[in-house]
Amino acid sequence: MNPCTRNPLQRKSEPASSLQERAHQLIPGGCHTYAKGDDQFPESAPAFIVRGQGAHSWDIDGNQYIEYGAGCRAVALGHAYPEVIEAVQKELAHGTNFSRPAPIEVEAAEEFLSLIDGADMVKFAKDGSNCTTAALKLARAYTGRDHVALCGSHPFFATNDWFIGTTAIDAGIPESIKQLSHTFTYNDLPSLERLFEQYPDQIACVILEPAKYDEPEDNFLHKAQELCRLHGAVFVLDEMITGFRWHEKGAQHVYNITPDLSTFGKAIANGFSVSALAGKRELMELGGLNHPRERVFLLSTTHGAETHALAAAIATMRIYQREPVVETLHRQGMHLKNGLEQVIRDHQLQDYVKIHGRPCSMVWSSAGPDGKHSQDYRTLLMQETIRHGVIAPSLVISYSHTDLDVEQTVRAFDRALDVYEAALNDGVEKFLQGAPTQSVYRKWN
Template identity: 50%
Template sequence: MRSPASTDIPAPVDRGFSRSTAAQARLHELVPGGAHTYARGEDQYPEGMAPVIARGEGARVWDVDGNTFVEYGMGLRSVTLGHAYGPVTAAVTEAIARGVSFSRPGALELEAAETFLQQVPGADMVKFAKNGSDVTNAAVKLARAATGRKRVAICHSQPFFSTEDWFIGTTQMAAGTLEEEARLTLGFDYNDLESVRSLVRRFPDEIACFILEPATALAEPAPGFLEGLRRMSDEHGIVLIFDEMITGMRWSLHGAQHVYGVRPDLSTWGKALGNGFPIAALAGRRELMELGGLRTDRPRVFLLSTTHGPESSGLAAYLAVHRAYRKRDVVAEMEHSGSLLTAYLTEEIAAAGLQDQVKVLGRPSCLVFVTCDAARQPSQAYRTLFMQELLRHGVLGQSFVISAAHTATDIDCTVSAVAQALTVYARAIEAGSTEGLLSGRPVAPALREYAAPRQVRTQGRSFT
């Protein structure tokens, strides 16, 4: 079932990265970490091969050196319709020509709120913001205010929820956070109701909320798990929060809560909501959301009062994205292309005899790759080698997270690049090492305590 050959597939070219490397060095002088998101950092890519992007269109990007890549990940999963998608950019252009920010609510705020609440029928009210951390933190604040409790129970087998202390304080990048805040955060395991029950037993009447992604690329809910969380929340007066940053509009227009039939008390949305434009949303039950409003007798929650939360470009982008999802089945398109890509790549992996080392896993709309060493253990060095060879053959991505803009030709290019990468990967497995094949250091976890195992000197002072 190999991907059909395409005459449009470009031959491998000698891709240089000199301009990207120079731009990255300058970014390090101006921007801490050299990027505004840790997942976009240079340390997340093979050394000397971290392209700085000049533009994108559809599923392709061009870097400052003039290299062209088929991109996966698509803006950290935020772009489902493709880069520079015409109807979205046109809607944003039209909206900003009428003004961006006003001293009173704009008409777009009403239209976007009505549209979103039709999209998520389990929610009564919505408030928009600009990024995911703002809305997840607002959800936790509402839960604490509603319950009078301080503890937050997070699914600690999931990677990220917020930049706030209640979450970041529990990670390796805890510098600058308050320990007393992190101590209030508890952890449970996904698909393990007993781990949740044990928290409730240990901390009776102390847990304000459960917060989790209802599903991830690698984990679907086991039968009864989400339902069990819902029952436990109701029985113990705990607020159930679904983080739908990734699943919302990738699993379904209506979110994973619709796919699995479990209604949370609050849900948080972002990423695909604006096809890359900055917009996020907190939605939920009226009695909780009104704690931040004017129709409550209880002490008010300071809830998402931000200057740029309702500016017109993000709202116009969301409305245009919603129209695209209504006109065509965007999720089905992603799942169809992702299923084809999985089938083709699985066959290439089998042909290379690397089934135990390289795997393509996940929901078709949210695919990831797993890279292991000869002992079948996950390996950052082998991951870097795989990414290095993909880059050399025109594919950019920390995953195979697809969009509805990926064409048959894009998939053909990807299959061809993976076939080439697997040839080098097999040589490394046979040798038992990536030495001599991997140029530079392996990629590192994005959330880690130290930038490097050495002292970092700043303005003459030494920090260890």
């Protein structure tokens, strides 16, 4: 373990294992986000994190780590980023929620729409699932259709039934709901064409991320949009991850495409709870008051316009416009990628450990002796990087990661790969402590 510092604000009052046990007694799964669950990390992972500063975090025992993918990729500037915190503190002094709208709602909407080309209106909420589901509702109301097409190559769109019903963990979701959602493959236009042929005049919308780990090939996004226009469906881009990482104007700006609707979240407010549904007026206005059509109950969240969170969003968006945030994410991400790929080559593990994705939003994959994906070896590599002071369920970098952070991360992986290499020769069970991690989307525990 790297030398650690003690947290002066540490809240530890009982052993981490005892608190973990209590958490599982009180909270299903022991936490409020499946991606943060005990089944997603090795046994040696910190049970609780109590503080973050920049690219670093401290666990309940006072151990310090370099952290990647913080807040499920939401903390893009870095933990406790001063300008964002100051904006939140200033707004908190005036109250957070009232019986009528606050002026900051208009200010936040103007700031956001000044960035997103082609979006006429925006509605803020608290999480991505509400926004993607609202986009589907708008599309269904606008088209009068029930079926939706979603990209099966992209791992998550919502906690709602229309998406979770397409996964293995579909308990409690009516079959009638599942029958309305259909999947296609990214960069495979015929797979989308077949859905339109199979469900003629029935598909309300197509929803996908602009990109995940592969770039769009052969104008895939534009051709998918053309299919939507041909068949009268709404074209929706989910920019929860790509927005404010690919570009402050979104990946839609990078790929020169204007969707009918798009959704944003995660990096928009540097970890504060703000998400957004944006799009063309003719669609968005169906959730408003100035139209003669049937009303759409679009988004109506008690906490959707909390003033301090919107203040965080405004501050974050202005930082993106004023400072080289996106450029830094790409540059440091490439620095990290080059360093990791070098140590992977040094260990001759290119067939077993690979780096995927755009430099600003990378992940890594692991394989066992047979060359196939292995949760056992994924767990082992996380276990060993944690041992050397790095929490890296992904390699999603922040604006606060310094050259030194990147270099220490590469060294941690280098040392972890020593163990990985030995495990390939001698068996992973000899080195792995505790149970391997598991997929969230599994039928049984």
